[in-house]
Amino acid sequence: GNSVTQMEGPVTLSEEAFLTINCTYTATGYPSLFWYVQYPGEGLQLLLKATKADDKGSNKGFEATYRKETTSFHLEKGSVQVSDSAVYFCALSDRKGYSTLTFGKGTMLLVSP
Amino acid sequence: GAGVSQSPSNKVTEKGKDVELRCDPISGHTALYWYRQSLGQGLEFLIYFQGNSAPDKSGLPSDRFSAERTGGSVSTLTIQRTQQEDSAVYLCASSTGQTLSSGANVLTFGAGSRLTVL
Numbered sequence: 001g002n003s004v005t006q007m008e009g010p011v012t013l014s015e016e017a018f019l020t021i022n023c024t025y026t027a028t029g030y031p032s033l034f035w036y037v038q039y040p041g042e043g044l045q046l047l048l049k050a051t052k053a054d055d056k057g058s059n060k061g062f063e064a065t066y067r068k069e070t071t072s073f074h075l076e077k078g079s080v081q082v083s084d085s086a087v088y089f090c091a092l093s094d095r096k097g098y099s100t101l102t103f104g105k106g107t108m109l110l111v112s113p
Numbered sequence: 114g115a116g117v118s119q120s121p122s123n124k125v126t127e128k129g130k131d132v133e134l135r136c137d138p139i140s141g142h143t144a145l146y147w148y149r150q151s152l153g154q155g156l157e158f159l160i161y162f163q164g165n166s167a168p169d170k171s172g173l174p175s176d177r178f179s180a181e182r183t184g185g186s187v188s189t190l191t192i193q194r195t196q197q198e199d200s201a202v203y204l205c206a207s208s209t210g211q212t213l214s215s216g217a218n219v220l221t222f223g224a225g226s227r228l229t230v231l
Contacts, residue, residue: 043117043225044206101220102158106156
């Protein structure tokens with residue numbers, strides 16, 4: 001079956017540091033890949049997505065590249081801000097059928113001033 | 114509505130009681146999903162509704178869990194005879210249900226209903 005593995009948190013960084021959150025997946029076929037973010041007290045929001053190999057999703061300074069050869073979709077940001085503190089979820093949807101999302105367990109990011 | 118609305122936002126109940134959680138999806142979204150978010154467990158798929166098709170109940174953890182979607186809009190998740198392990202945040206999401214040619218089906222989530230079973 002489908003599965004998503006993320007690095008465990010929390011990830012603690014100082015403001016303006018470089019961020020990487022690793023994500024690897026197992027899926028049949030060619031899934032679409034997503035990063036969702038959950039800010040404290042809020043629901044999950046789509047951060048970015050990529051739907052085929054070598055696609056790069058980007059939003060709010062975050063980027064992730066769909067790497068089919070390594071089955072990875074690592075999230076990166078060059079300079080984090082305190083407001084980026086949240087829980088980040090990597091997810092995939094199987095292109096077959098109705099595309100329910102399979103999520104990783106989430107990685108908490110804490111950014112200090 | 115403008116977003117996915119869930120109620121109640123918080124529910125505390127005693128073990129053995131039944132609870133109902135409500136989800137009001139975005140107007141016009143034909144697909145509706147329930148997920149459960151437990152501490153340290155990530156998000157667990159529970160059930161999916163798409164239009165008038167039979168729901169996919171493959172993620173429901175036991176027969177104490179059930180869900181309905183009336184009129185293709187509002188959905189209710191019911192947990193009977195609640196147990197302490199049912200304590201979690203229950204998330205509802207909706208989408209247009211259309212998988213784009215690129216393969217992406219984007220879900221919009223509500224803020225969740227936090228259930229605590231004492």
